[in-house]
Amino acid sequence: MAARKNSRKEPPERIDTDYGYIQIEDKTVGGEPVRFYRHNGAFSSGTYLTEEKKYEILFDYPKKYEEAFRFLKIRTALMIGGAAYQYPKYYISHHPGSMDVVEIDPAAERIAREWFFLEDLYQDFDLYHNSRLRCITADAREYLDASDKVYDAIFNDAFSGSVPVPELATLEAAAAIKAHLADRGIYMSNIIGSTIGKESEFLRAMVATTRKVFRYVHVLYTKPEDRNGLYQSNYMIMATDREIEPEDKIRYHVSRYDPILTDATI
Numbered sequence: 001m002a003a004r005k006n007s008r009k010e011p012p013e014r015i016d017t018d019y020g021y022i023q024i025e026d027k028t029v030g031g032e033p034v035r036f037y038r039h040n041g042a043f044s045s046g047t048y049l050t051e052e053k054k055y056e057i058l059f060d061y062p063k064k065y066e067e068a069f070r071f072l073k074i075r076t077a078l079m080i081g082g083a084a085y086q087y088p089k090y091y092i093s094h095h096p097g098s099m100d101v102v103e104i105d106p107a108a109e110r111i112a113r114e115w116f117f118l119e120d121l122y123q124d125f126d127l128y129h130n131s132r133l134r135c136i137t138a139d140a141r142e143y144l145d146a147s148d149k150v151y152d153a154i155f156n157d158a159f160s161g162s163v164p165v166p167e168l169a170t171l172e173a174a175a176a177i178k179a180h181l182a183d184r185g186i187y188m189s190n191i192i193g194s195t196i197g198k199e200s201e202f203l204r205a206m207v208a209t210t211r212k213v214f215r216y217v218h219v220l221y222t223k224p225e226d227r228n229g230l231y232q233s234n235y236m237i238m239a240t241d242r243e244i245e246p247e248d249k250i251r252y253h254v255s256r257y258d259p260i261l262t263d264a265t266i
Helices: 061-070 086-094 106-115 118-124 140-146 171-179 198-210
Strands: 014-017 020-029 032-039 042-048 076-080 098-103 133-137 151-156 181-192 216-221 225-227 230-232 234-240
Touching (some): 014 106, 020 106, 042 086, 061 086, 061 234, 076 086, 086 098, 098 106, 106 118, 106 133, 171 181, 198 234
Antiparallel strands (some): 014 020, 020 032, 032 042, 216 234
């Protein structure tokens, strides 16, 4: 069954914004119609195009955010990076809590509403009246500095193309994020890279930096995915002050040579 909105007209191939360009591509994956959201050429998010699956998670890595629910009851969450609102749609449609989404590009929310079923979500779950989802257009660091709101969980999926936003990987950023977490809350951040070789440098540096702020830092593995012929590996950093044993965690080694990222050095 086709979804009742968004999918009935052809999306534009490219939308230029103040933060680069967005490409929308309709494809068939595993026999199912899907829509990809590409930011500056990199696969960033996506959605299924059928009514019954339009709120389900298309990529594997956002499913790792669900690991946080094994260890605490999440009533309030913050999502850093909206893009096509893939995980916020799942969170609102599968959990009773509320979520704030901070996205720096004002075009992203409009694109998600028109082409990725965010408007459907607002209507299906009466979000204009119950305020369970807040879409906030802001720089994430500026939002954290200005806000006094506390969350049970904070999820970070902010990228510029395929590169993580460095300002959200520093010691100061980790401290700001922790200041907005409830006692023993959980912070999770998506990283594209590797655990070996040169492509592992940013992952190791971010782990080393995050360990300066949080007592426990785990790295979760997600399977490489075929996104229109391109395979990409994601890892999920899971940081908290509570002792937990998440599933699919991998061994990692942080040495004294791995740099600590700071606002002054990025």
